[in-house]
Amino acid sequence: MICLGIESTAHSFGVGVVNEQCEILANEITMYSPKEGGIHPREAANHHADKGPGILKLAMEKAGISKKEIDIIAFAQGPGLGPCLRTGATMARTLSLNLKKPIVGVNHCVAHLEIGRGLFKCQDPVLLYVSGGNTQVIAFANGKYRVFGETLDIGIGNMLDKFGRVMGMPFPAGPTIEKMAREGNRFIEFPYSVKGMDIAFSGILTAALAKRGKHDIADISHSLQETTFAMLVEVTERAMAHLGASEVLLGGGVAQNKRLQEMVTIMAEERDARMFVPPGSLCTDNGAMIAWTGLLMNKAGVALEISETQVDQRYRTDDVDVVWR
Ligand code: ATP
Ligand code: FE2
Numbered sequence: 001m002i003c004l005g006i007e008s009t010a011h012s013f014g015v016g017v018v019n020e021q022c023e024i025l026a027n028e029i030t031m032y033s034p035k036e037g038g039i040h041p042r043e044a045a046n047h048h049a050d051k052g053p054g055i056l057k058l059a060m061e062k063a064g065i066s067k068k069e070i071d072i073i074a075f076a077q078g079p080g081l082g083p084c085l086r087t088g089a090t091m092a093r094t095l096s097l098n099l100k101k102p103i104v105g106v107n108h109c110v111a112h113l114e115i116g117r118g119l120f121k122c123q124d125p126v127l128l129y130v131s132g133g134n135t136q137v138i139a140f141a142n143g144k145y146r147v148f149g150e151t152l153d154i155g156i157g158n159m160l161d162k163f164g165r166v167m168g169m170p171f172p173a174g175p176t177i178e179k180m181a182r183e184g185n186r187f188i189e190f191p192y193s194v195k196g197m198d199i200a201f202s203g204i205l206t207a208a209l210a211k212r213g214k215h216d217i218a219d220i221s222h223s224l225q226e227t228t229f230a231m232l233v234e235v236t237e238r239a240m241a242h243l244g245a246s247e248v249l250l251g252g253g254v255a256q257n258k259r260l261q262e263m264v265t266i267m268a269e270e271r272d273a274r275m276f277v278p279p280g281s282l283c284t285d286n287g288a289m290i291a292w293t294g295l296l297m298n299k300a301g302v303a304l305e306i307s308e309t310q311v312d313q314r315y316r317t318d319d320v321d322v323v324w325r
Contacts, residue, residue, distance in 0.1 A: 001019065001020045001071045001072065001295060001299070002017060002018070002019050002025070002063075002065065002069055002070055002071050002072075003017070003018055003019075003070070003071065003072040003073075003074055003104075003291040003292070003294050003295035003298070004016070004017050004059070004070045004072070004073055004074070004095070004287075004291055005017075005018070005074040005075070005076075005106070005287045005288065005289070005290030005291025005292070005293075005294050006073075006074070006075040006076065006088045006091055006092050006287055006290060007029075007075075007076050007088065007108070007285050007286055007287045007289070007290045008048050008052075008075075008076060008080070008084050008085060008087050008088030008089075009076050009078070009079065009080025009081065009084060009085060009088075009108045009133075009285060010039060010044065010080055010081055010084055010132070010133055010285065011031055011032045011033070011034075011039050011044050011084075011132075012029055012030070012031045012032075012284065012285040012286075013029070013030050013031075013032075013047070013048040013051060013052055013055060013084075013087070013088065014027065014028060014029040014030075014055070014285060014286045014287035014288075014290075015027075015028050015052075015055050015056050015058075015059035015287040016028075016059065016286055016287030016288030016289070016290060016291040016292075017059055017060075017062075017063040017065070017070075017287075017288070017291060018118075018288055018291040018292045018295060020295065020299075022115075022118035022119060022292055024282070024288045025062070025063035025064070025065070026058075026059040026060070026061075026062035026063040026288075027059075027062075027281055027282070027286055027287060027288040028055045028058045028059040028062060028287070029055070029281070029284075029285075029286060029287070030047075030048075030051045030054075030055050032044045032047035032048070033171060034171070039081070041081040041082065041083045041084060042083050044081065044083070044084050045081075045083035045084045045086065045087045048084060048087040048088065049087050052087065052088075052091055053091075056091070059287070067095075067099055068099070070095075070099060070101060071101060071102075071298075072101060072102055072103075072104060072294055072295060072298045073092050073095045073096045073099070073101050073102070073103045073104070073294075074092070074103075074104045074105075074106050074290050074291050074293065074294020074295070074297075074298075075088050075089050075091075075092035075103070075104075075105060075106065075290065075294075075309075076088060076105075076106055076107075076108045076111070076290050077089070077105030077106060077107065077309070077311055077312055077315055078107065078108065078311050078312035078313055078314065078315030079107075079108060079109070079134075079312070079313055079314055079315045079316070080108060080133075080311075080313060081313070082311065082313050085311035085313065086311055089105075089309055089310075089311050092309070093306055093309055096306070097306070102298055102303035102304075103303065103304050103306070103309060104294040104297050104298050104302055104303060104304060105304055105308075105309055105311075106290045106293045106294050106297065107145075107293075107315050107317060107319075107320045108285075108290070108315075109129060109134060109136060109138060109145075109317045110138075110145050110293060110317060110320050110322075111289040111290050111292070111293040112127060112129050112251035112252060112289060113125070113127040113129070113138055113145065113249065113251065114289065114292055114293040114296060115251075115278060115282055115286075115288065115289035115292050115293070116249040116250075116251060116276055116278055117249075118292045118296075119276075119278055119282065120249070120276045120278075122247045122249065122274065122276055123247065124139070124140055124245065124247060125139070125245070125247035125248055125249035125276065126138070126139040126148070126236060126239050126240050126243065126245045126247070126248050126249070127139065127248075127249045127250075127251055128232060128236045128248065128249070128250055128251070128255070128264065129251045129252045129255075130155075130156050130157065130232065130250070130251070130252040130253075130254035130255055130260070131155055131156075131157050131251075131252030131253045131254060131284070131285070132155050132157035132158050132161060132172070132253060132254075133155045133157070133158060134150075134151075134155050134252060135150060135151035135155045135156045135157075135199065135201075135232070135252075136149070136150040136151075136317065137149040137150070137197070137235050137236050137239045138317055139239060139243055139245065140322070140325065141243065143322060144318050144320065144321075144322055145317050145318060145320060145322060146317070146318050147316075147317050147318060148197055148235070148238075148239035148242070149196075149197030149198050149199065149235040149236075149238075149239060150198055150199075151198070151199055151200065151201060152195065152198050152199065152200040153200050153201055153202045154201050154202060154205075155201075156201060156228060156232070156254050157172070157174055157252070157253055157254045158201075159201040159202070159204070159205050159228070160172075160173050160174045160177050160224075160254070161173045161174070162205060163177070163205055163208055163209065163224065164176060164177060166209055166212065167212065167217060172253070174253065174254055174256075174257065175256075177221045177224065177225065178221075178225070178257050178258065178259065180217055180218045180221035180222075181218065181221040181222040181224075181225045181259065182218075182222075183218035183222075184216065184218035184219040184220070184221055184222025184223070185219070185222065186215070186216070186219040186222075186223075187219075187222070187223050187226065188211060188215055188219055188220060188223040189223075190204045190207045190208060190223055190224065190227045191203045191204050191207055192227055192230070192231060193231065194231050194234055194235060197235055197238060197239070198235075199231045199232070199235060201228065204224065204227060204228060208220055208223075208224050225257070225259055225260075226259075229257075229259060229260045229263050230263070232260070233263050233264055233267050236248060236264065236267070237267050237271070240271060240273065241271075245273065246271075246272070246273045246274065247273060247274050247275075247276070248264060248267075248268050248273055248274070248275045248276070249275075249276045249277075250264060250275075250276070250277045250278075250283065251278065251283055252283060252284070253283060253284040253285075255277060255278075255283045256280045256283055256284070261277055296324040297323070297324055299324065300323045300324035301323065302323060302324075
């Protein structure tokens with residue numbers, strides 16, 4: 001069985017092709033980057049509509065299969081930006097109708113977790129999902145993927161990018177901040193904002209920006225990372241303790257950060273737990289994770305009528321009926 005998956009929740013448009021063994025036959029991606037400021041949803045959607053067909057063609061070439069060999073079409077149904085989601089959904093509907101293949105709508109956050117399970121054959125990991133728009137700790141409990149903790153305001157990547165924009169770093173700023181942080185050694189105290197199982201980043205962003213010109217940018221970057229990553233690790237560890245979990249998985253663009261990986265590794269080792277990080281191309285938004293999750297869902301009998309394929313910008317992780325586990 002081969003599934004083609006389309007990802008278009010935000011600024012990336014991706015097409016992935018996977019088989020039943022979770023082999024990634026293709027995983028092509030194109031990213032819209034705004035000339036200045038944040039993502040403009042309509043412009044990002046126009047970019048996806050423009051570049052989408054080329055990415056689809058490239059993915060088919062990479063996979064070395066013909067369209068007739070595709071058994072399932074999957075697309076990211078939400079959460080995300082409406083215009084971007086609709087562009088991907090439209091391509092998915094067209095393919096499904098043309099090829100007469102079933103169509104499956106996938107929850108983007110759940111896909112970040114399922115690709116890790118597929119790649120590493122781990123059973124029941126707690127996912128620390130850290131990207132631009134999302135920051136959540138997700139795990140399976142009582143038949144659903146539950147959000148054990150999440151950001152109360154902006155995603156951590158978004159916070160890093162906003163900090164970087166003011167500091168004159170190129171977009172996305174995460175990798176530059178990581179590099180700068182390595183040069184920093186003086187720790188500056190910032191507000192540590194964990195509320196129960198939830199976290200907040202806007203206070204620390206304001207505090208970090210207020211240090212501009214007063215401290216070395218390397219020291220600010222270092223302290224920003226140390227503080228926010230400690231917050232993430234604390235909440236993740238508490239979720240693991242609560243569940244008695246022995247596996248932790250990273251996902252999302254920020255999961256590529258080596259210092260974050262190191263901190264999660266230390267926490268996991270102290271708990272005798274195993275820790276997994278997918279390669280970068282499967283951490284950031286990608287079509288392969290949508291394809292893999294769609295394949296699991298369809299094997300469990302999930303398929304949508306075209307009339308049920310409308311996107312859901314606020315599709316909650318715990319709204320998904322996890323019939324495949
Ligand atoms: P989503 O739609 O799931 O919220 P996204 O559109 O933000 O995802 P991703 O590619 O998952 O896309 O994540 C991008 C984010 O990852 C950016 O905010 C970027 O700064 C951040 N990032 C990338 N590399 C690093 C790094 N090495 N360290 C920290 N942050 C990073
Ligand atoms: Fe994502």
